[in-house]
Amino acid sequence: MLRIEVGNPDTTTVRLALSGDLDFTSVSELSDLTLADGLHRLDVDLSGLDFIDSSGLAALIRLYHQAEEAHAVFQVTALTPYLRHLLHTTALDRLFRLPPA
């Protein structure tokens, strides 16, 4: 099961906190999100994720590209050590901004 919490600390920032399992059975919930106009910053907290697969990674890449198109900064604000290892394995640590280890 996937849970998505959406926060708007200010009018130009969106904060997503994901928890549970982000895999191809749940990924549509994330893909269905649309970003509002005027976004400057998209913060994504992945520290609550128990599991992610390549479909989940693809959804994060899609969000990254959406943010980029909107000229907004996409940033992973928190993640688990395992997820950091996985993002490194898939070279996505070179695409995403990650918090310091």
Added chain:
Amino acid sequence: MEATIALRLPRDAASVPLIRQMLDAALRSLGVVPDIRDDIELMLTEACSNVIKHADPSDEYTVSATVHNALCVIRVIDTGDGFDPHRLREAAPGAEGGRGVQIMRALADDVRFDNRREHGAIVCLEKRLSFLPDAPLKAG
């Protein structure tokens, strides 16, 4: 000691979290360390997801997992049309798709793709296991 579990599953997306959690519970009860279990969960998910997405026209598939001599061998077998392993490509850095095979190759100690002519495909994944100090089933 050798232990095998094998399951025939419907080719339905809901089967993937099910088999993932079952295998994880089995490996946990054998005392396999968490990092290795996480890798195996992900490898297995990628192999099964491929069957769900691509193995037309089969409506079932089989997963077997054998633990022997601190090696876990997983076979995911479908009865679809098969695929050409030489056409599997690495993902471009910013591309959304194509990471499943990359993940399997990175996390498994060995990955083999086999096609049985007109009888579907087999993905065979091997992972060396490490056990917690109090594990009931140590290497050997």
